[in-house]
Amino acid sequence: MTDRRKFLGLLAASPLLAGIPSIGQALAQATSLPGVDNLIARAADALDVFDLEAVARRNIPPAHWGFMATGVDGEETLKANREAYSRYQLRTRRFVDVSKMDMSVDLFGTKFRSPIFLCPLSAQRAFHPEGEIASGKAAQARGQLQVLSTVSSTSVEDVIAARGSPVWFQLYTTNNWDITVKLVKRAEAAGCPVVAVTVDLPAGRNTETVTRLARTDTRTCTSCHAAGGSSPLTRPMFAGNDITGISVSSPSLTWDFIKRLKDVTSMKVLIKGLDSGEDAALAVKNGADGVVVSNHGGRATETGRGTLESLPEVVAAVRGRIPVLVDGGVRRGTDVLKALALGATAVGIGRPYVWGLGAFGQPGVERVLDLLNNELRLAMAGVGARSLREITAASVIRKS
Ligand SMILES: Cc1cc2nc3c(=O)[nH]c(=O)nc-3n(C[C@H](O)[C@H](O)[C@H](O)COP(=O)(O)O)c2cc1C
Numbered sequence: 166m167t168d169r170r171k172f173l174g175l176l177a178a179s180p181l182l183a184g185i186p187s188i189g190q191a192l193a194q195a196t197s198l199p200g201v202d203n204l205i206a207r208a209a210d211a212l213d214v215f216d217l218e219a220v221a222r223r224n225i226p227p228a229h230w231g232f233m234a235t236g237v238d239g240e241e242t243l244k245a246n247r248e249a250y251s252r253y254q255l256r257t258r259r260f261v262d263v264s265k266m267d268m269s270v271d272l273f274g275t276k277f278r279s280p281i282f283l284c285p286l287s288a289q290r291a292f293h294p295e296g297e298i299a300s301g302k303a304a305q306a307r308g309q310l311q312v313l314s315t316v317s318s319t320s321v322e323d324v325i326a327a328r329g330s331p332v333w334f335q336l337y338t339t340n341n342w343d344i345t346v347k348l349v350k351r352a353e354a355a356g357c358p359v360v361a362v363t364v365d366l367p368a369g370r371n372t373e374t375v376t377r378l379a380r381t382d383t384r385t386c387t388s389c390h391a392a393g394g395s396s397p398l399t400r401p402m403f404a405g406n407d408i409t410g411i412s413v414s415s416p417s418l419t420w421d422f423i424k425r426l427k428d429v430t431s432m433k434v435l436i437k438g439l440d441s442g443e444d445a446a447l448a449v450k451n452g453a454d455g456v457v458v459s460n461h462g463g464r465a466t467e468t469g470r471g472t473l474e475s476l477p478e479v480v481a482a483v484r485g486r487i488p489v490l491v492d493g494g495v496r497r498g499t500d501v502l503k504a505l506a507l508g509a510t511a512v513g514i515g516r517p518y519v520w521g522l523g524a525f526g527q528p529g530v531e532r533v534l535d536l537l538n539n540e541l542r543l544a545m546a547g548v549g550a551r552s553l554r555e556i557t558a559a560s561v562i563r564k565s
Pocket residue numbers: 232233234246284285286287314315316335363437459460461462463464492493494495513514515516517
């Protein structure tokens with residue numbers, strides 16, 4: 166096997182194939198993707214997050230894998246998120262003493278080890294029996310921020326108790342104000358200092374990949390999912406509520422929601438899921454304490470821009486008045502650095518930590534954080550930045 170891979174690697178790099186890019190590319194891909202027979206056996210062996218993706222792919226059943234991987238329609242936004250990062254390159258600086266490095270970030274008075282945070286991802290027990298508890302303990306062990314979804318498979322109280330420190334709460338607004346207020350009060354009472362309101366799914370979505378992969382899944386869903394199937398309304402945060410007629414989001418939502426929300430909570434209010442300068446300016450005007458430039462990991466509006474492409478106009482509109490966070494397509498520490506250089510305060514990861522979770526549980530998520538933090542450290546050293554403040558627009562350049 167090793168010999169075959171070596172041979173393919175040599176062949177892919179051969180100048181003989183230089184004029185035939187498709188064959189060269191196909192072979193290069195064949196050599197870079199681990200096959201099922203050479204998957205890593207321990208989280209510690211992962212060299213990048215993709216090693217964990219391969220193991221998670223083997224472990225997670227097709228319907229659940231589809232739920233994680235899916236974008237919407239033809240998945241153009243999903244691809245755009247990733248492609249945006251390859252349009253920027255790092256601009257190196259030399260002879261800077263980078264022997265001591267501080268990657269910490271302060272968000273609303275709490276210091277985190279690095280600007281990398283765990284995005285809210287619903288129903289994590291679909292990927293590993295310990296779900297959000299494992300992710301939470303990993304985030305706690307590594308000193309990173311975790312944002313917990315409204316439709317998590319474990320309640321906010323249980324996650325906070327298991328990890329022993331607060332998380333931020335992601336809010337789906339629902340179409341019922343009373344239930345929304347209950348969710349918000351519950352998160353606040355549990356100790357969440359920040360609520361991130363997701364606004365990018367006002368009217369549902371068309372997720373094709375999840376449906377296609379679910380069709381290939383031979384298991385019987387009802388043997389795990391109770392009656393009601395995998396509806397988000399069956400999750401713990403909705404327990405005890407009459408969910409008749411309830412939907413997790415509402416098509417009639419307008420900006421006054423933010424003011425109403427601020428009137429019922431003392432948590433900081435972030436808006437997650439905008440990508441235009443106009444909306445960023447309105448967010449500040451309507452009292453938001455921060456924004457997350459996000460397109461739900463390519464799972465909301467189709468044929469949108471990659472979030473890295475949207476980030477500069479949001480940063481320009483916000484003019485430093487509130488923090489601007491970003492997520493979508495981040496797979497490398499260099500990606501994190503690029504987002505910081507374009508003005509982000511913190512950078513979220515979604516699917517990569519679920520790959521770690523699905524591969525090895527808590528140690529897998531810890532490994533994802535270690536890998537990305539280490540890659541970020543190396544990238545910072547490369548551009549001569551000893552702290553996040555020293556990462557500036559001059560640290561990157563857009564490809565001509
Ligand atoms: C399986 C899955 C579930 C998600 N669930 C939620 C959610 O409950 N609430 C939310 O605001 N965003 C949710 N998101 C979006 C993430 O918070 C985040 O914006 C996105 O995953 C970042 O992109 P990335 O996966 O490319 O890193 C989900 C994303 C995935 C992949």
